[in-house]
Amino acid sequence: MVYSKVPRLVRYGLSGGVAIGSAVAAMKYRDTDYNSLAVVRLVRAAYTAVDIGRTYKSMLYSKEWDKNSKEYIQIKSEAHQIGAEKLLELCRTNKGVYLKVGQHVGALDYLLPSEYVSTMRVLHKDAPRNTIEELYKVIKEDLNQDPHELFIEFDPEPLGTASLAQVHRAKLKDGTEVAVKVQHHFVRKNTKIDLKWMEFIITTMSKVFPDFQMQWLIDETKKNIAKELDFMQEGKNAERVSALFSDYKWLKVPKIFWDYSTERVLVMEYVNGGQVNDVKYIDEHKIDKYNLCLKLGDLYSHMIFVSGFVHSDPHPGNILVKKDPGDKDVTVFLLDHGLYAQLSEKFRYHYSKLWLSIIARDKDEMKLHAEKLGIPKDLYGLFACMVTGRPWDVILKGIDRTKPSSREKSTFQNELPNFLHHVTQCLEHVNREALLVLKTNDLIRSIEYALGMQERMCGFMVMTKCCTQSIYQLEYKVSQGYSLY
Numbered sequence: 001m002v003y004s005k006v007p008r009l010v011r012y013g014l015s016g017g018v019a020i021g022s023a024v025a026a027m028k029y030r031d032t033d034y035n036s037l038a039v040v041r042l043v044r045a046a047y048t049a050v051d052i053g054r055t056y057k058s059m060l061y062s063k064e065w066d067k068n069s070k071e072y073i074q075i076k077s078e079a080h081q082i083g084a085e086k087l088l089e090l091c092r093t094n095k096g097v098y099l100k101v102g103q104h105v106g107a108l109d110y111l112l113p114s115e116y117v118s119t120m121r122v123l124h125k126d127a128p129r130n131t132i133e134e135l136y137k138v139i140k141e142d143l144n145q146d147p148h149e150l151f152i153e154f155d156p157e158p159l160g161t162a163s164l165a166q167v168h169r170a171k172l173k174d175g176t177e178v179a180v181k182v183q184h185h186f187v188r189k190n191t192k193i194d195l196k197w198m199e200f201i202i203t204t205m206s207k208v209f210p211d212f213q214m215q216w217l218i219d220e221t222k223k224n225i226a227k228e229l230d231f232m233q234e235g236k237n238a239e240r241v242s243a244l245f246s247d248y249k250w251l252k253v254p255k256i257f258w259d260y261s262t263e264r265v266l267v268m269e270y271v272n273g274g275q276v277n278d279v280k281y282i283d284e285h286k287i288d289k290y291n292l293c294l295k296l297g298d299l300y301s302h303m304i305f306v307s308g309f310v311h312s313d314p315h316p317g318n319i320l321v322k323k324d325p326g327d328k329d330v331t332v333f334l335l336d337h338g339l340y341a342q343l344s345e346k347f348r349y350h351y352s353k354l355w356l357s358i359i360a361r362d363k364d365e366m367k368l369h370a371e372k373l374g375i376p377k378d379l380y381g382l383f384a385c386m387v388t389g390r391p392w393d394v395i396l397k398g399i400d401r402t403k404p405s406s407r408e409k410s411t412f413q414n415e416l417p418n419f420l421h422h423v424t425q426c427l428e429h430v431n432r433e434a435l436l437v438l439k440t441n442d443l444i445r446s447i448e449y450a451l452g453m454q455e456r457m458c459g460f461m462v463m464t465k466c467c468t469q470s471i472y473q474l475e476y477k478v479s480q481g482y483s484l485y
Helices: 008-028 038-060 070-094 097-106 114-124 132-143 187-208 215-229 231-244 279-284 289-307 345-359 363-372 377-388 392-397 406-429 433-450 460-479
Strands: 151-154 165-172 177-183 265-269 309-311 319-322 331-334 340-342
Touching (some): 038 070, 038 187, 097 187, 097 215, 132 177, 132 265, 215 433, 231 265, 231 309, 289 309, 289 345, 289 460, 309 433, 340 433, 345 377, 345 433, 345 460, 363 377, 377 392, 377 433, 406 433
Antiparallel strands (some): 151 165, 165 177, 177 265, 309 340, 319 331
16 A cells, blocks of 8 residues: 555654644744645645555555445445545645635535545535735735725625635725625645645545545646636636526626726626525525526526536535515526636537437437547446436436436435446546536536425426537538538
């Protein structure tokens, strides 16, 4: 095992290095956040990787196990939980990219050990926050003006905090209420080295526990982080999706105030409402849950299958709903446009074909189009389960004939760990465009479950319609001499 190959001197060095390095840094940089220093973050990450490896070695590899026994399954779950808590602590302390990766892990229901998913999920609502002085420093550096000259009010209490930034309510000089998103000051300078050391942790964990194959997650973070760090690109994404769905009168995307925006500061129209999964708020404001889920299903089906421009971070904090007493319809606010997937036509064609073959229970077509998306032939059935969030026996009966239920979800999540190695194989081989779509699928499904609408299959009909529309449009282009390849 990896841990046994780490010399004792190095192990003690890593252990002591955190304390000694931190103490020296604290004395040398009294006015600096020493947690943002590369050497401190590096040593902490290395120590955590070795410590997690040691946990798996002592608990799982210190003796021969019957891997089907209840004792082994229980010990494995305990090892996962300890490893997840150590990783959570590292993410909270090192912040930045570590938080981003941790949040991604917490969003991957069905696809990773449940201990890691449930433990890391707290990062969606419990991200560390910066002081108002740190925020003002970034604003002043980027806009070359004192924040007090730009805003007549600036609420020190954040509306929300995330891995890369936090958002505050403020007022411009003319009285306009705005939301100000400010990037954490430490993020950019540590991104590259943080990714390298996060990769080291993932590699170490995959060697001591072969089912834990997560290189795809690091690869995706490397590809997307530059986009998310450029708030000007986020503003452009917001305007593009607003234009694409301008005929959806119930959908609102906050306006961008370009004169006050930079790569690290984004000033937007202030909007308020309840989170899309806040059942109490939805009931109090008499919002039709079925109608709301229909709208979300319509929006994301058109994004994935028709436009190919997909909002890829639809966690509940990024979707607000509002309905005042005099309103005829609910308003849905779509927030945080830093991460979008631009799906190729080739991907959309085969993904649409895959969905229709699943609905038709056509195993040959499922196999064909899953393979076109990069899935090994013998794993097409598992991939169909990952795409739909439904068990294989339900797929064979017909997902249009069998309503999802909480019991089915529980069975699915309990059984999936038995195929974890094959799940990670799918994730390693699948077309990279599919990863953000899988994440989006899971989060939309979680909203339907939170609202108790899973049995109504709200988005099923519109999704089928969008698949058919996408295939027709693309096949017509091919008939005119256009190539998808």
